[in-house]
Amino acid sequence: MEMNIALLPGDGIGPEVIAQAVKVVKAVGKKFGHTINFEEGVVGATAIDQTGDPYPDATHEVCLRADAVLFGAIGDPKYDNDPKAKVRPEQGLLAMRKKLGLFANVRPTFTFPSLVHKSPLKLERVEGVDFVFFRELTGGVYFGEPRGRNEQGTKAFDTNVYTKEEISRLARMGFEAAQKRRKILTCVDKANVLATSRLWRETVQELAPEYPDVKVEYEFVDAVAMRLIQWPKAYDVLITENLFGDILTDEASVISGSMGLMPSASVGTENKLFEPIHGSYPQAAGKDIANPLATVLSAAMMFEYAFDMKEEAQAISDVVNKSLAEGIVTEDIAEGGKAYKTSEVGDWLAANI
Amino acid sequence: MEMNIALLPGDGIGPEVIAQAVKVVKAVGKKFGHTINFEEGVVGATAIDQTGDPYPDATHEVCLRADAVLFGAIGDPKYDNDPKAKVRPEQGLLAMRKKLGLFANVRPTFTFPSLVHKSPLKLERVEGVDFVFFRELTGGVYFGEPRGRNEQGTKAFDTNVYTKEEISRLARMGFEAAQKRRKILTCVDKANVLATSRLWRETVQELAPEYPDVKVEYEFVDAVAMRLIQWPKAYDVLITENLFGDILTDEASVISGSMGLMPSASVGTENKLFEPIHGSYPQAAGKDIANPLATVLSAAMMFEYAFDMKEEAQAISDVVNKSLAEGIVTEDIAEGGKAYKTSEVGDWLAANI
Ligand SMILES: CC(C)[C@H](C(=O)O)[C@@H](O)C(=O)O
Ligand SMILES: CC(C)[C@H](C(=O)O)[C@@H](O)C(=O)O
Numbered sequence: 001m002e003m004n005i006a007l008l009p010g011d012g013i014g015p016e017v018i019a020q021a022v023k024v025v026k027a028v029g030k031k032f033g034h035t036i037n038f039e040e041g042v043v044g045a046t047a048i049d050q051t052g053d054p055y056p057d058a059t060h061e062v063c064l065r066a067d068a069v070l071f072g073a074i075g076d077p078k079y080d081n082d083p084k085a086k087v088r089p090e091q092g093l094l095a096m097r098k099k100l101g102l103f104a105n106v107r108p109t110f111t112f113p114s115l116v117h118k119s120p121l122k123l124e125r126v127e128g129v130d131f132v133f134f135r136e137l138t139g140g141v142y143f144g145e146p147r148g149r150n151e152q153g154t155k156a157f158d159t160n161v162y163t164k165e166e167i168s169r170l171a172r173m174g175f176e177a178a179q180k181r182r183k184i185l186t187c188v189d190k191a192n193v194l195a196t197s198r199l200w201r202e203t204v205q206e207l208a209p210e211y212p213d214v215k216v217e218y219e220f221v222d223a224v225a226m227r228l229i230q231w232p233k234a235y236d237v238l239i240t241e242n243l244f245g246d247i248l249t250d251e252a253s254v255i256s257g258s259m260g261l262m263p264s265a266s267v268g269t270e271n272k273l274f275e276p277i278h279g280s281y282p283q284a285a286g287k288d289i290a291n292p293l294a295t296v297l298s299a300a301m302m303f304e305y306a307f308d309m310k311e312e313a314q315a316i317s318d319v320v321n322k323s324l325a326e327g328i329v330t331e332d333i334a335e336g337g338k339a340y341k342t343s344e345v346g347d348w349l350a351a352n353i
Numbered sequence: 354m355e356m357n358i359a360l361l362p363g364d365g366i367g368p369e370v371i372a373q374a375v376k377v378v379k380a381v382g383k384k385f386g387h388t389i390n391f392e393e394g395v396v397g398a399t400a401i402d403q404t405g406d407p408y409p410d411a412t413h414e415v416c417l418r419a420d421a422v423l424f425g426a427i428g429d430p431k432y433d434n435d436p437k438a439k440v441r442p443e444q445g446l447l448a449m450r451k452k453l454g455l456f457a458n459v460r461p462t463f464t465f466p467s468l469v470h471k472s473p474l475k476l477e478r479v480e481g482v483d484f485v486f487f488r489e490l491t492g493g494v495y496f497g498e499p500r501g502r503n504e505q506g507t508k509a510f511d512t513n514v515y516t517k518e519e520i521s522r523l524a525r526m527g528f529e530a531a532q533k534r535r536k537i538l539t540c541v542d543k544a545n546v547l548a549t550s551r552l553w554r555e556t557v558q559e560l561a562p563e564y565p566d567v568k569v570e571y572e573f574v575d576a577v578a579m580r581l582i583q584w585p586k587a588y589d590v591l592i593t594e595n596l597f598g599d600i601l602t603d604e605a606s607v608i609s610g611s612m613g614l615m616p617s618a619s620v621g622t623e624n625k626l627f628e629p630i631h632g633s634y635p636q637a638a639g640k641d642i643a644n645p646l647a648t649v650l651s652a653a654m655m656f657e658y659a660f661d662m663k664e665e666a667q668a669i670s671d672v673v674n675k676s677l678a679e680g681i682v683t684e685d686i687a688e689g690g691k692a693y694k695t696s697e698v699g700d701w702l703a704a705n706i
Contacts (some may be wrong), residue, residue: 075545090545120478120582141513147548156552158513160494165507192443192597195500199509222603229473229582229607243543247600250575254582 002035003307006066008096010061011044011089012280013290014072015103020292020346021299023069024319027353028052028303028312030102039066041068043096044074044089044280054092060099069100069273070299072281074144090103098138101164101268104173106305107249107277108263109232110255114324118259121229126255131235133176133252135245137266139166140196162196162241167203174239175211185234186217187245188224200241223250228252233259253277259290261320265305272306274298280303288341290329293320298347319352355388356660359419361449363411364397364442365633366643367425369420371643372398373699375422375654377672380706381656381665392419396449397442397633407445412450412668416624421659422453423652424628430635448455451491453533454621457526458488458517459658460602461616462585462628464609468686469679472610474582479608484588485534486605487527490517490619493549495595515594520556520599527592530565539570541577541597555595573600581605583619606630613644613685614673616651618658625659627651644683649702672705 007022022038029036041059048054054074063069068259074089096102101137110130111119119126171187187204189197201218208216219227221244227234228248232255240248253259259278259293266273276294284290300316303309323329328348331339340348360375362368375391382389388509389544394412400409407427416422427442449455464485466473497512524540531538540557543548554571561569574582574597580587581601585608593601606612612631619626629647637643653669656662676682681701693701 002677009675080646088545094546121473123473125473142546144510149548154517156515156548157497158547158549160511160513161508162510163508190599192441193447193495195502195509195510196511199502222417222599225578225600226612229604244600246543246575247578247597251582251604253579254579259579 001308003036004037004039004066007038007040007070008043008063008069008071009040010072010074010280011046011076011091012073014044014074016285016288016290016342017269017292017295019070019072020022020342020349021295023350024296024301024316024353027350028315031315031353032309032312040071043071043092045076045079047092048087052087054087054089055095055099060096062270063096063100068302069271070251070295070302071273071275072154072295073276073278075280075282077282094142096268098295100142100176100271100273101138102266102271102273103136103138103247103268104136104170104266105133105245106265106267107133107135107252107258109133112221112258112324113260115256115258115261117257119255121232121255122217124126126232126257130193130230131232131252132177132237133245133249134170134172134237134239135247135249136166136176136240136242138178140242151302153226160194160196160243162199164199165201165243167200168207171207171239174237175207175214178214178237182236183213184215184217186219186224187233188219188221188238188240188248190221190244191218192220196241204239224248225251228255240308249277258333262296263294263301265298265301267305272302274302274306289331290342291332292342292346293323296320315353319349322352323349354660355390356421357390357392357419358655359415359422360393361416361422361424362393363394363425363427363633364399364429365635365638367397369638369641369643369695370629370645370648371423372375373702374648374693374698376703377649377651377669377706380703381668384668384706385662385665396424396445397587398429398432400445401440401442405440406452407440407442408448408452410493413449416449416453418667421655422624422626423648423655424626425648426629426631426633427632428635431679447495450619451496453626455619455624455626456489456491456621457523457619458486458490458598458602459618459620460486460488460605461667462486462605465611465614465677467703468609468611470610471686472608474585474608478583479585479610481700482609483568484605485530485590486591486598486602487523487590488602489519489523489593489595490598493595507530513547513549513596517530517552517556520553521560524557524560524592527590528560528567531567532564535589535657536566537568537570539572539577539591541572541574542589543574543597544571545573549594550699574600577601578604581608602605602630611686615644616647616654618651618654620658622639625655627655627659641696642684642694644678644703645695645699646684648655651674668706672702674701675705
């Protein structure tokens, strides 16, 4: 098969980790007889520096032409503490999500036997954790209008908005995923305070009868923030709005002890994007020390979800597990063993596919 | 001294835990020669059942007449899964906060040596944790207008609003607390997305020069959700908006292993309210098994913060530590030892003041 993949390395360690994923994807193409074409686009702070726009039209065109997008990370500290900056790298991320219609962010949390001891949680709480968040990604307070300041600049406001349609298309993905898993769906909201949350709960309640095999639970976001730490094994599939998802998926990401390995997918009706959940980690940029495994596993998700190629995805998971077992890993997880460079890990993975 | 204390037991286990705090407060009054008058008010589901209003005017009058309010808990599951319910117990809580002007919710997190092993976190991560959240409590998306639905009911919206003044009065409390502690203030926001958060960050940046001895850090809410689990000891004082505070203080409450013991204060310019951070725990209501220590420790906070009586507060902390040391505790923390009833713990504490 012929596949067109857009590469958006972005900022910080993005280019380095994407480069390793490309090596692995090429090796998979060779092994399974696929022709894989890559086309690159700039995004984030890098794109601002080059074009003034964090998600330039040219990059959007690259994404539209592609069958799937592999994305690194964006963000640069020089923009973080300047509340008056006009253009921010993150606007590129948000524009990309919106323009590509990536309404569902799929974030699995699971453990690796060889890394679970690195979890901040006690072993018995976290061993065997296996849940997945479906975070709504193109609505809510991230995009709602009006937003801004009053004239004097002494008052600021944001608007959280959701339509039934936005909620139900995301919720359906959650229900369907639950049907293929342990059949528990948790709707996370703040229905005791927010009008938007009440619409979420109402919409999910209306859909539930269509999925009679799925047990639906409703929990407040503050309760979930606690239970994710106390009893993370209780969860199977969680659905939630954009802002709650931002907070909770990050909280969830640290409990497995292998944040540097967690992949994610952002999908819509037309487009699909795959990215590591970690950030641009500017302190490590250019040092060839970043852990590329989350990006490599995002490429595995890409084969499975964008191309329905389970064997190719499995080949990548297998080689990642092999690298962990043999200690061909970067310094963040080397634990006293030899620390390999980012590029060395990529070479090894590609050679062992 | 003569003190007037309003008692708002509320729902679920509220009345039982408040009853024990009252025993202890009376014992303190006797020991230190204070005249303490109590007046009760209804609130929450209990108030809806009796008056149709979750925070009736009569209760508000009771609070206004008092020097401090001791509050139990509110919430009843019969209201939770009905997104169309017109009156909710939580509205009483929100009305109470707003009408009493309780703009700052003060939530300390610390560990008890005898209970820290119950933390879901590994001991080395959590031992010695000691931070305090200042959550803004009368603004933000909890109260912003407009909020509601479109005519067809297919679209819902909420508004997050903050003024510079609301931010700075809360931030100043945080700065002042930091000056008396380890001198680190973390401003938690989502300034890379929200206009309100940018106003938070800007306001805090403007205030910082007035507190040159305090080191100010700015962190995104999603990052804090992670770091609270990874490195909770790094934090000293955290300030944040209402909704982020709701989520993060609940997350924080489980890391100490002693959620059932954590007190809180909600303070404004005129009024002060003290309450346990745990909820109404309806499953346990009426069984005389609920842990009263968080409410008793909230009474200690009351002596300190509402009446500036450090000795009285210390006497309560001391007797609570004694009860822990001697195992005079409820079943949730009895750990195989004898489990005492709620009322027995209260009697013992009052007798040992
Ligand atoms: C960078 C930021 C705008 C973004 C978000 O809040 O969505 C990030 O935290 C994420 O979760 O991808
Ligand atoms: C009951 C609810 C409205 C309330 C809140 O969200 O503030 C509660 O979670 C709290 O934190 O006191």
